[in-house]
Amino acid sequence: MILRVDLVSGKIEKGELPKDYREKYLGGNGYGVVELYKHLKEDPLIFAAGGMDGTIIPTANITGVFGISPLTGFLGESYFKGHFGTEMMFAGYEIIFIKGESKRPVFLHIDGDNVSIEDAREVWGKDAWKTEDHFKYRFGERVEVASIGIAGENKVKFACITHGYGRQAGRTGMGCLMGQKKLKAIVIRGNKPVKTANDERLFGKILELDKLAEGEGTEKYRVYGTPGGLKHLNESGALPTRNWQQASFEKAENITGEEMKHYWKHDISCFSCPIACGKLTSSRKYRVKEEGPEYETIYALGSNCGIDDFNTIIEANELCDTFGIDTITTGNLIALAFELGEKGIIKDKELVFGNGDKELGLIKQIASRTGLGAEMADGIVPFAKKYKALKYAMQVKGMEPGGFHPNSLPAYALSIAIDVRGADHQRAGAYGIDLAFCDEQRFSIKGKARQVKESEDYYTLFDSLGLCKFARKVYNVDLMAELWSLVTGKKVSAKELKEKAAKIYDIEKAINIKLGWKESDDSLPERVTSMPLPDDPVKGRYIKQKDFEIMKKEYYAARGWAKGVPKVKL
Numbered sequence: 206m207i208l209r210v211d212l213v214s215g216k217i218e219k220g221e222l223p224k225d226y227r228e229k230y231l232g233g234n235g236y237g238v239v240e241l242y243k244h245l246k247e248d249p250l251i252f253a254a255g256g257m258d259g260t261i262i263p264t265a266n267i268t269g270v271f272g273i274s275p276l277t278g279f280l281g282e283s284y285f286k287g288h289f290g291t292e293m294m295f296a297g298y299e300i301i302f303i304k305g306e307s308k309r310p311v312f313l314h315i316d317g318d319n320v321s322i323e324d325a326r327e328v329w330g331k332d333a334w335k336t337e338d339h340f341k342y343r344f345g346e347r348v349e350v351a352s353i354g355i356a357g358e359n360k361v362k363f364a365c366i367t368h369g370y371g372r373q374a375g376r377t378g379m380g381c382l383m384g385q386k387k388l389k390a391i392v393i394r395g396n397k398p399v400k401t402a403n404d405e406r407l408f409g410k411i412l413e414l415d416k417l418a419e420g421e422g423t424e425k426y427r428v429y430g431t432p433g434g435l436k437h438l439n440e441s442g443a444l445p446t447r448n449w450q451q452a453s454f455e456k457a458e459n460i461t462g463e464e465m466k467h468y469w470k471h472d473i474s475c476f477s478c479p480i481a482c483g484k485l486t487s488s489r490k491y492r493v494k495e496e497g498p499e500y501e502t503i504y505a506l507g508s509n510c511g512i513d514d515f516n517t518i519i520e521a522n523e524l525c526d527t528f529g530i531d532t533i534t535t536g537n538l539i540a541l542a543f544e545l546g547e548k549g550i551i552k553d554k555e556l557v558f559g560n561g562d563k564e565l566g567l568i569k570q571i572a573s574r575t576g577l578g579a580e581m582a583d584g585i586v587p588f589a590k591k592y593k594a595l596k597y598a599m600q601v602k603g604m605e606p607g608g609f610h611p612n613s614l615p616a617y618a619l620s621i622a623i624d625v626r627g628a629d630h631q632r633a634g635a636y637g638i639d640l641a642f643c644d645e646q647r648f649s650i651k652g653k654a655r656q657v658k659e660s661e662d663y664y665t666l667f668d669s670l671g672l673c674k675f676a677r678k679v680y681n682v683d684l685m686a687e688l689w690s691l692v693t694g695k696k697v698s699a700k701e702l703k704e705k706a707a708k709i710y711d712i713e714k715a716i717n718i719k720l721g722w723k724e725s726d727d728s729l730p731e732r733v734t735s736m737p738l739p740d741d742p743v744k745g746r747y748i749k750q751k752d753f754e755i756m757k758k759e760y761y762a763a764r765g766w767a768k769g770v771p772k773v774k775l
């Protein structure tokens with residue numbers, strides 16, 4: 206069912222999903238973008254549960270959030286894991302579609318069939334965790350909460366939506382969109398079973414999958430969480446350091462997954478996940494206990510800011526999570542400010558790489574829009590432009606990349622340039638394409654464009670079916686097709702699933718075209734195309750503009766997009 210909520214009129218409507226939705230768009234990513242494409246003018250905020258959420262298939266618990274990004278002006282799309290998507294399914298709603306802007310702070314309360322828009326003034330001004338505490342105390346531990354912190358209230362353009370005390374829909378500013386609508390939280394509880402076409406056969410398969418998910422392919426995530434790969438990335442010359450001026454950090458051993466074990470308290474898992482990659486850490490210095498930090502946070506607020514103190518990174522992560530701001534964007538903004546300080550472009554002697562106290566202070570200023578933080582709160586492009594420093598800003602379409610240095614990774618460089626939501630590492634995971642090679646092929650552009658396209662389609666299936674990408678060594682497309690056939694009762698092949706993914710991605714691009722995309726928006730930051738890396742083993746590497754143009758052309762051809770424009774028929 207789709208739940209439609211109008212925050213202006215207060216109207217709440219429930220309707221069946223259009224008949225062809227499940228077959229064509231699968232769930233999650235597919236549902237979110239087709240609804241956004243159809244209703245773009247209404248500037249909605251859309252939550253969509255993954256197609257397999259609630260089935261107890263291992264790691265099927267993803268929730269997607271969609272809207273027009275306040276940060277980039279293009280497609281806004283972000284995912285969080287945990288228990289929310291599952292609870293949406295238990296309540297009977299695959300999609301929650303919210304339009305309009307309320308005049309006063311409100312929250313959406315969904316208790317199965319009973320749905321109401323309620324006054325949120327008593328939690329307005331509270332951080333995301335206290336907000337979650339408040340609703341769990343009021344409605345019981347079993348409710349699931351997605352909320353914004355003060356950054357979302359203050360319309361910081363990269364504010365995120367927080368769920369489960371640390372799971373974030375972090376990218377593209379969906380928390381800012383929620384703040385614009387004065388929607389503090391969605392509180393949900395359901396109690397309907399999620400039925401599949403063949404429960405018995407599916408259950409047998411799930412038992413097999415649980416064993417696979419506990420196997421070798423996920424060991425790194427189980428033992429060290431996402432920071433498990435940091436050491437290798439540093440040794441490979443792919444760890445962003447000091448605002449991307451370097452690709453390895455001389456103090457990296459202090460911020461590895463192995464080092465994080467000293468701060469580890471216990472593991473945290475999402476619904477139906479035997480991997481449990483979440484690591485609760487604590488810092489005595491700052492007296493905090495916090496889920497994470499994840500690899501992306503460690504690179505952004507650690508090596509990229511020249512910081513190697515785990516206590517500072519844990520505290521910075523906690524501040525970002527409770528205020529509700531994206532750690533990747535925040536870290537990149539601070540790294541840029543540090544570089545501008547060191548170059549004397551901003552006159553502030555404290556703006557130097559490695560200054561942890563300054564980092565913590567800037568996070569507070571960004572969330573509250575005070576001091577220098579007020580200039581940073583609108584995102585990296587306006588901030589860099591103010592100081593005529595766009596050439597030092599690592600961004601595409603106004604959003605910064607995930608933590609893999611593109612100057613030595615051509616497939617990844619292409620993927621961040623052409624991605625619909627900005628410099629995104631998650632849609633294609635293309636760093637894996639380059640890093641699969643230990644020889645010169647890593648640096649070659651040959652065949653990489655097609656691989657990027659295939660990888661994007663593969664990951665679109667994770668986001669649509671609701672599976673966690675950290676289980677990518679568990680799920681290939683054949684297995685996804687087998688599971689989807691058991692869930693829906695309609696036989697689907699791997700080839701058909703891939704075709705559906707490509708069509709979903711076409712819709713994403715078509716949304717950007719409606720929002721004014723032009724071919725020059727698919728470009729690389731100057732630092733990627735003109736700055737040879739200074740450090741071994743990637744010394745001298747950068748992406749030549751002509752190589753990038755070749756890959757871009759090949760990529761558009763692989764997608765069947767003339768000059769980057771798809772033909773979309775819903």
Ligand code: SF4
Nearest residue numbers: 475478480481482673
């Ligand atoms: S692997 Fe980690 S993020 Fe993914 S579902 Fe499991 S616990 Fe959640």
